Amino acid sequence: MRLLWLVVACGCLLIGGAPGAWAQPAEYAGRPIAEVRIQGLVLVPETLAQNAVRAQAGEPYDPTVVSRDVVRLTHLGRFNEVRAEVAANDADGSVILTYVVAEQPLLADVQTVGNKAISDQELLAAVQLRSGDPADPFLIERGQQQIVDAYEEKGYFVAEVTIDRELLFEEGILIYRIREGPRVRIKDFRFEGNDSYPAKELRPEIQSQTWFPLIRGGELNRQRLELDAGEVRNFYRAEGYLDAQVGRRIDISPNEKDAVVTFVIDEGERYTIRDLRFEGLDVFPETQVRESIALKRRAIYSQDKVDSSIETIRNLYGKLGYIDTSIRIERLFIEGTTEVDLLIAITEGSPAIVGKVSVRGNSVSKSKVILRRVRGIDPGQPFDREGLERTRAGLRNTSLFRDGTVTILGGPDDEVRDVLIEVSEAQTGSITFGAGVSSDSGLVGAIDISQRNFDIADFPESGSEIISGQAFRGAGQSFSISLQPGLETSQYSISFSEPAFLESDFFFSANAFFWEREREDFDESRYGGAFGFGQRFGDIYTASARFEAENVRIDSVDRGAPVDVFEVEGDNFLESIGFTISRNTLDSPVEPGKGSVASVTFDSFGLMGGDFEFQRLEARFQTFFTVDRDFLDRKSVLSWRLELGYIFNQEDAPLFERFYAGGSRTFRGFEFRGVGPRGIRNDNGRVGNDPVGGNWMLLTGLQYEFPVFEDFLRGVVFTDQGTLREDVGLEDWRVSIGTGIRIKIPFLGQAPFAIDFAVPLIQEDGDEEQFISFDLAVPLQ
Numbered sequence: 001m002r003l004l005w006l007v008v009a010c011g012c013l014l015i016g017g018a019p020g021a022w023a024q025p026a027e028y029a030g031r032p033i034a035e036v037r038i039q040g041l042v043l044v045p046e047t048l049a050q051n052a053v054r055a056q057a058g059e060p061y062d063p064t065v066v067s068r069d070v071v072r073l074t075h076l077g078r079f080n081e082v083r084a085e086v087a088a089n090d091a092d093g094s095v096i097l098t099y100v101v102a103e104q105p106l107l108a109d110v111q112t113v114g115n116k117a118i119s120d121q122e123l124l125a126a127v128q129l130r131s132g133d134p135a136d137p138f139l140i141e142r143g144q145q146q147i148v149d150a151y152e153e154k155g156y157f158v159a160e161v162t163i164d165r166e167l168l169f170e171e172g173i174l175i176y177r178i179r180e181g182p183r184v185r186i187k188d189f190r191f192e193g194n195d196s197y198p199a200k201e202l203r204p205e206i207q208s209q210t211w212f213p214l215i216r217g218g219e220l221n222r223q224r225l226e227l228d229a230g231e232v233r234n235f236y237r238a239e240g241y242l243d244a245q246v247g248r249r250i251d252i253s254p255n256e257k258d259a260v261v262t263f264v265i266d267e268g269e270r271y272t273i274r275d276l277r278f279e280g281l282d283v284f285p286e287t288q289v290r291e292s293i294a295l296k297r298r299a300i301y302s303q304d305k306v307d308s309s310i311e312t313i314r315n316l317y318g319k320l321g322y323i324d325t326s327i328r329i330e331r332l333f334i335e336g337t338t339e340v341d342l343l344i345a346i347t348e349g350s351p352a353i354v355g356k357v358s359v360r361g362n363s364v365s366k367s368k369v370i371l372r373r374v375r376g377i378d379p380g381q382p383f384d385r386e387g388l389e390r391t392r393a394g395l396r397n398t399s400l401f402r403d404g405t406v407t408i409l410g411g412p413d414d415e416v417r418d419v420l421i422e423v424s425e426a427q428t429g430s431i432t433f434g435a436g437v438s439s440d441s442g443l444v445g446a447i448d449i450s451q452r453n454f455d456i457a458d459f460p461e462s463g464s465e466i467i468s469g470q471a472f473r474g475a476g477q478s479f480s481i482s483l484q485p486g487l488e489t490s491q492y493s494i495s496f497s498e499p500a501f502l503e504s505d506f507f508f509s510a511n512a513f514f515w516e517r518e519r520e521d522f523d524e525s526r527y528g529g530a531f532g533f534g535q536r537f538g539d540i541y542t543a544s545a546r547f548e549a550e551n552v553r554i555d556s557v558d559r560g561a562p563v564d565v566f567e568v569e570g571d572n573f574l575e576s577i578g579f580t581i582s583r584n585t586l587d588s589p590v591e592p593g594k595g596s597v598a599s600v601t602f603d604s605f606g607l608m609g610g611d612f613e614f615q616r617l618e619a620r621f622q623t624f625f626t627v628d629r630d631f632l633d634r635k636s637v638l639s640w641r642l643e644l645g646y647i648f649n650q651e652d653a654p655l656f657e658r659f660y661a662g663g664s665r666t667f668r669g670f671e672f673r674g675v676g677p678r679g680i681r682n683d684n685g686r687v688g689n690d691p692v693g694g695n696w697m698l699l700t701g702l703q704y705e706f707p708v709f710e711d712f713l714r715g716v717v718f719t720d721q722g723t724l725r726e727d728v729g730l731e732d733w734r735v736s737i738g739t740g741i742r743i744k745i746p747f748l749g750q751a752p753f754a755i756d757f758a759v760p761l762i763q764e765d766g767d768e769e770q771f772i773s774f775d776l777a778v779p780l781q
Helices: 002-015 046-051 063-075 120-127 137-153 165-171 199-205 222-238 286-292 303-318 367-371 385-397 463-468
Strands: 033-039 079-089 094-103 109-113 160-163 173-179 185-192 245-252 258-266 272-279 326-333 339-347 353-360 401-408 416-425 429-438 442-454 477-484 489-498 506-518 523-537 541-555 570-584 595-605 614-629 635-648 678-680 687-691 696-709 713-725 734-743 753-762 772-779
Touching (some): 137 160, 137 173, 185 199, 303 326, 367 416, 385 416, 713 753
Parallel strands (some): 109 173, 185 258, 353 416
Antiparallel strands (some): 079 094, 442 477, 523 541, 541 570, 614 635, 678 687
């Protein structure tokens, strides 16, 4: 091997040693070529080189053809040097053309040493050099950089890669020696040049994360940082700084483990809108469009306003059936100023009438179940663009289908266009065996039988239809049987609901239940039933009424229990009529990122009998805001909730119908029912430790939920606050703060496991603290 490399080296020396014997090729243009030679071949097959040469003996000498041959020979990647030389044959005036080459030696082997974090196979795949490949210096150095890039991709930013050049020259063995160094993690983000916006406003644009023990690795990734710099730049440009530029600097600490990333910002000037120009307007007058959109003259340019203006114009046309209207807003810079004109070019298209609406993919569900979710697609009427979007959202959010699409058939110029709705049906029936445990209810087993696409009128024609699950399906009704025996709490119920009675906006539901719980000083059990009906008003509002009757039994009362418990010992009959008005604009029923849900319920007990006569008012409100989306489209969501309750005719309200607070679902940092008034003991007449509920409740909470690891783990920080009293007032206000995690495992259901850690900051005498609250449910089948 050494002899071979020596021969190659000598060949290289000979090529460069005698240029004077050859004349310049251009001097012999047009002379016939007597012979074409290739000189310097040792390892490269002669046929490989000859195939790259176009100049041929007998043809006139052409310097252009020869130059291209030199390029083709070079591109073979087997030579360090290629040149053409021409010698004259004075006897007949011909020339001899010689291509002189200096071969690259071949690699005997390629190895990596010193690597632990990345395998040999992965690094060699990145290098793309193998035994027998030419020892091309460019390819060798490129492989060196590719190894560095592979380490930087995994956070090893101080990795060093060197080449054993002596071994390469003597033996033809290419060895990449690697010093990995420690994995660098991001300690902090900083900003320079951000005169207009503080760091706290720019930080949400950064998707990379700092290191936090056990929670976040904080890996340093150059490619992701480039994307972060781009997002900061886009933030500025969206706010009118159209010339903004953003770079980044990485400062690694002396211990080579931590890094501070600084985004260097050149804001430039902020642009304003000088004028708005419109093209293509025909249906609407320009003044109407100007007044409806958010973009205004002399206002600061904002990308958010551009986007909202496009959406406004689309919806303006969409109300009249123009579903193909396109809007383009172009910036026209005014030279020498920080002003822009905006050209709003509108291609209106033609209005369309809804033709035939077809449904496909529903092998089980009846077509009417799908058509209930249709909005703005009424045959014979103009299309409604907003209705189309609501239809698509309704199909996405329903649990009856895995997927649903709405396709408008025909061309943009067709006056009548048919609609095809395609669905992919989900598995809507289930039999689940499982177990759950929570800090509020203890350990509970579960056997749940449910069908979300039930049809009470679809009786089976044979026993096989029941076994195969083909009976009682397809009408979009809900039916469930739930058996949940527990150590502290047991619940058993059967329920049925019809969401569209006679294909109208009316709905109804019915259920029967049995429920029992062991409390500290007594046992409580309930059995009864309820029937409710209501009406939807559009997609947001509903109103409903509910009739309920139940028996509540209080027994096994300890002698030290509160007086209020002894007052209701034994059987108690309750009947009530309730009315509820609700409003729901959530974008998702399971993982909402925007919108709100609100309800007001008024229950009147004792109107038609019963042992108690009182009234209860409850109001709930919760709203969600998506604060940020990372590069994986995971949402960080801020939510705020408010719960209000008041009981009228309080002296007749039994303790089991009063308000309670504390636990994982109402007030974290306190035990279940650990907040509120304590009862007077029956045995000694003193105030005890047992809760007896309140007549006035005001609870509120603020929570921020953010992604931690993929879609599996999310974190939360929160504060719960409020009061629970016998009388209206804001006294006895409690405050707790905490953090927690949400663990989502898809095959175990949509609801995540919740574990929260909270501590009270403000509390009252008698309150019972609880540091950890949790709610875990595990289906077994």
